[in-house]
Amino acid sequence: SRLSWLDNSGLGFSLDYPTISLHAVSRDLNAYPWEHLYVMVNAKFEEEDAKEAPMAEGEEEEDSDDDIEPIAEFRFVPSDKSALEAMFSAMCECQALHPDPEDEDSDNDYEGEEYDVEAHELGQGDIPSFYTYEEGLSHLTAEGQATLERLEGMLAQSVSSQYNMAGVRTEDSVREFEDGMEVDIAPAVAGQFEDAEVDH
Amino acid sequence: MEVSHSVKERTIAENSLVILLQGLHGHVTTVDLRDESTATGRITNVDAFMNVRLSEVTFTDRQGTVSHLDELFITGRNVRYVHIPDEVDIRATIERQLQAIHRIRYFGGRDKGRKEFPRARH
Numbered sequence: 001s002r003l004s005w006l007d008n009s010g011l012g013f014s015l016d017y018p019t020i021s022l023h024a025v026s027r028d029l030n031a032y033p034w035e036h037l038y039v040m041v042n043a044k045f046e047e048e049d050a051k052e053a054p055m056a057e058g059e060e061e062e063d064s065d066d067d068i069e070p071i072a073e074f075r076f077v078p079s080d081k082s083a084l085e086a087m088f089s090a091m092c093e094c095q096a097l098h099p100d101p102e103d104e105d106s107d108n109d110y111e112g113e114e115y116d117v118e119a120h121e122l123g124q125g126d127i128p129s130f131y132t133y134e135e136g137l138s139h140l141t142a143e144g145q146a147t148l149e150r151l152e153g154m155l156a157q158s159v160s161s162q163y164n165m166a167g168v169r170t171e172d173s174v175r176e177f178e179d180g181m182e183v184d185i186a187p188a189v190a191g192q193f194e195d196a197e198v199d200h
Numbered sequence: 201m202e203v204s205h206s207v208k209e210r211t212i213a214e215n216s217l218v219i220l221l222q223g224l225h226g227h228v229t230t231v232d233l234r235d236e237s238t239a240t241g242r243i244t245n246v247d248a249f250m251n252v253r254l255s256e257v258t259f260t261d262r263q264g265t266v267s268h269l270d271e272l273f274i275t276g277r278n279v280r281y282v283h284i285p286d287e288v289d290i291r292a293t294i295e296r297q298l299q300a301i302h303r304i305r306y307f308g309g310r311d312k313g314r315k316e317f318p319r320a321r322h
Contacts, residue, residue, distance in 0.1 A: 020275065021233075021235075021274070021277075021278045022233075022272060022273060022274045022275060022278060024257070024259070024269040024270075024271060024272040024273065025269060025270040025271040025272075026269050026270065028267060028268040028269070031267045031268065042278075069234075071235065088271055088273070091273065092251075092253060092273045095251060095273060096247055096249065096251055099249040100249065100276060100277040
């Protein structure tokens with residue numbers, strides 16, 4: 001929920017994501033002698049703060065125009081520059097998780113029923129026809145989570161042996177399940193699949 | 201064509217002009233920021249919150265200093281303008297993006313295949 005930078009001794013500082021205006025990977029050695037992650041922050045950093053935060057591998061500049069929004073620039077120079085891509089991507093994902101709460105220009109309030117075009121057209125109310133992996137995980141019930149873990153365990157077992165087909169018990173696969181894991185074909189809840197629609 | 205994995209983001213995109221920006225993936229263009237700096241580069245991704253990711257960027261800050269960045273991510277909040285390249289057919293782009301969303305939505309067909317959840321009986 002925050003961007004944190006720590007040096008080897010554990011000293012460091014944090015930035016709140018909503019204050020970050022942009023971030024970038026800079027490999028232009030003419031502009032700055034090391035490849036780094038550049039972060040522009042929409043906030044002011046006072047001299048006192050600059051002293052407390054260790055600047056062993058970072059650099060801070062302050063722009064103190066009063067009538068313009070204050071900005072602070074950070075350049076993070078990792079000891080391993082191949083980490084820059086991962087650092088950049090991680091920040092992109094985190095930024096996407098922090099949409100602008102003060103966004104007045106665009107009406108992003110699409111929670112109303114009339115916007116759920118998918119559901120209406122498919123006649124399913126608030127149940128979507130299918131979930132992609134990322135969004136589906138958060139919708140799992142405890143039972144669904146248990147089922148998922150069991151299925152993934154089964155797949156992991158079957159992948160490790162070429163004689164196994166996923167989920168099918170062969171003579172060889174029985175041996176691998178000797179640690180006591182039962183392959184339960186029956187639904188966990190009686191009648192769970194009774195009303196499933198099977199189209200052929 | 202990249203469409204978001206998130207139902208929420210697809211809904212937002214479908215109901216706003218951000219869908220046009222999402223159709224610009226791969227194009228080189230200029231983004232003007234709120235603080236009057238500009239970034240010119242190739243659009244890698246635009247999400248529903250108008251966060252823009254660019255590669256091979258020439259960044260001119262508000263003082264006019266030019267720098268080159270391999271990759272740049274601009275928070276949607278800080279975007280003032282996104283220039284639409286001349287070669288882009290705006291209407292065709294929007295229609296293409298909408299089709300991509302509908303392909304995902306109706307994956308497997310409305311009446312074919314096994315549905316994860318039973319359809320409500322009308």
